[in-house]
Amino acid sequence: MKRLLQGMAVGVLLLLPGLLQAAEVALEVLNPRGEIPPPPFHAPSERVSALDGKTVGIYWIGKAGGDNFWDGVEQLLNERYPNTKTVRYQGPFDLGDERATQIVKEVDTVLYGVGD
Amino acid sequence: MPTVYFTTSQFNENAHLSAEDNGVPNMRIVAVAADKFYRERISKERAAPVAAAYFDEMIAKLTQPVTAEEKSPKTKTSSRDTIKVTGESLEAALENLNDQFLSSQWTDGLPVVAPTVERVKWMLSGTTRSPEEELGPISPRNGMATVEKVAINAVMAGAKPEYLPVILAAVEGLADPQFDELHFATSTGSFNLVIGVSGPIADEIGMNSGLGMFSYGNRANSTIGRAIRMAMINLGQTWPAANDMALVGRPGAHAFPTFAENQAQSPWEPYRLSQGFAESDSVVTISVTGGYGQMGGTKIYGGGAVALVPPENVLKSVIDDIKSGRGAVRETPNGPVSGFGGSHRKFFILFNPEIAQELQDRLGYSRESLQAYIDDQTSVAFEDLHPAEIASVQRAIDSGYIPADRVETFKAGLKPGGKVPGLLRPGDAHFMVAGGIPGYTITMSSYRNGIYKPESHISKAVSGATLTQAGRTSSQDSVAAKQ
Incomplete structure (x- = not known):
């Protein structure tokens, strides 16, 4: 009898990994992410081939100290591209259609700075 | 270009x-x-x-010329509807789920309840609304909020089905095209959201409107606020330092402060009536606040349990602080521009019950007369304006910043003996009664006008509830049906 019980115990031990494997738990859960409808795609605008003779707009959203950085950029542009003009703009992050249309008319290319 | x-x-x-x-x-x-x-x-x-x-x-x-690769849209694969997570035991599977969700940026960093098919179905039993109903895109990434997606996030937050109609109303507020969720969800400032419930559903679902109304320990308050955070993570798809740029985080990191109006101890008619809703409605108000201090942040008034501060002094301090912002009177280079410190503010004032009762019973203020008094007392006398401030107000009028129906009032303020309103519109100092006795009065302020959309404070009626008597229909449903 004792031997029989020992044999059964060994059998259970041998089967245990299989039993544990069979006990793997699977949870099927729902994805919490909202679908993002893809917005219309716009490629970057064609670049100017060179800056010489061009007008460069510099748009800054006006946060403190940024002007010092843009002064440095403007100075380098003037030094290295003497025939290039710069026009400085300042306004809110979202410049709006009216301002954007105005800038498009006045310059050939734009540096847009957020600073944050 | x-x-x-x-x-x-x-x-x-x-x-x-x-x-x-x-x-x-x-x-x-x-x-x-x-x-x-x-x-x-x-x-x-x-x-x-x-x-x-x-x-x-x-x-x-x-x-450098634009490359062919730059001219091609990236193809994005749609996310799977269901996800299978396994483990050697239930505990291991739940741990794996939390790890996987966090690494996918789908949770707030605290463990979540697994949004199993059965659990989400259980959550949806709280509403008659179709799971496919679209409430609108949520900023900043414009993930679509459907009733089912909101329910999934509500499950993760630990909410119960009877809270779902309240959560849906709050999400409707976030998705409203007039409400500027984009700024407060992404700004470098610690702007935050507060959620207030006015109406009978609050009692039915056991919300705390009394002492410690913003505290832990109440499942409805806690999980409604957390479900909205979850919705912003998964529908708006925010993530810290990726597109939620709050430099020090937001007070509602895991759950936005959520409370109920304490109507039982309020001497005034409910807040929702002042916003055009019916007495029988249950209404959820979401309001952007200044978080850890932006735009005046949150301020506290009165003596609480410790000091004796007369109600008239509490009211005067509240008014003085509102007035100190000076609205469009502020001298700014471009006139008042939202986001550049010159715009008007709006306020959400929570009067504690004993102050409200004293204001009504001893000082005679009804809700209407108190609102009018605050509007009047927060104005700035023409004689107190310096020339740059006068110029700033004039710019605000000329630029169209002042709404057309308020222009005459502002113009009248720019004459000797006149007063320039400190609030852009009457009623921009919203107030409810909340908290217990004793309590504190608090004000929470932020921009009146959002940076990207017009409103920073909005109320939505609860509807479609199945497990409460309140919130099954709203007066707004009948208005919509007539249109």
Whole structure:
């Protein structure tokens, strides 16, 4: 009898990994992410081939100290591209259609700075 | 127009996400090292080497031809509807789920309840609304909020089905095209959201409107606030330092402060009536607040259990603080521009019950007369304005910032003996009664007008509830049905 019980115990031990494997738990859960409808795609605008003779707009959203950085950029542009003009703009992050249309008319290319 | 976008390295991911969200995923970006820019911007001399370090990159991005790859949209695969998570035991599977969800940026960092099919179905039993109903896109990434997606997030937050109609109303507020969720969800300031429930559903679902109304320990308050945070993470798809750029985080990091109006101890008619809703309605108000201090942040008034502060002094302090903001009177270079410190503020005042009772019983203020008194007393006398402030108000009128129906009032204020309103519109100092006895009065302030959309405070009626008597229909349903 004792031997029989020992044999059964060994059998259970041998089967245990299989039993544990069979006990793997699977949870099927729902994805919490909202679908993002893809917005219309716009490629970057064609670049100017060179800056010489061009007008460069510099748009800054006006946060403190940024002007010092843009002064440095403007100075380098003037030094290295003497025939290039710069026009400085300042306004809110979202410049709006009216301002954007105005800038498009006045310059050939734009540096847009957020600073944050 | 060929453009190069300058940002700092801390905001580089944010810039790329914004570009993608706006349909320009291949926008050319220069990311200036944040540790250099913010320290060196203090003077021209110190900023010049930083500018020089990025000059060649800037020139290249302005002049190198756009490549074929840049001209091609990236293809994105749609996310799977269901996900299978396994483990050697239930505990292991739940742990794996939390790890997987967190690494996918789908949770707030605290463990969540697994949104199993059965659990979400259980959550949806709280509403008659169709799971497919679209409430609208949620900023900043414009993930669509459907009733089912909100329910999934409500499950994760630990909510119960009877809270779902309240959560849906709050999400409707977030998705409202008039409500500026984008700014408060992404700003570098610690702007936050507060959620207030006015109406009988609050009692039915066991919300706390009394002592410690913003505290832990109440499942409805806690999980409604957390479900809205979850919805912003998964529908708006925010993530800290990626597109939620709050420099010190937001007070509602895991759950936005959520409370119920204490109507039982209020001497006044409910807040929802002042917003055009019916007595029988249950209404959820979401309001942007200044978080850890922006735009006045949250302030506390009165003596609580400790000091004796007469109610008239509490009211005067509240009014003085509102007035100190000076609205459009503030001298700003461009006139009042939202986001540049010159715009009007709006206030959400929570009067504690004993102050409210004293204001009504001893000082004779009804809700209506108190609102009128606050509107009047927060105005600034013409004689107290200096010339630059007068010019600022005039610019506000000329630029169209002042709403057409308020222009005459503002113009009248620019004459001897006149008063310029400190609030853009009457009623911009919203108030409810909340908290217990004793309590404190608090004010929470933020921009009146959002930066990107017009409103920073909005109320929505609860409807479609199945497990409560309140919130099954709303007076707004009948208005909508007639239209």
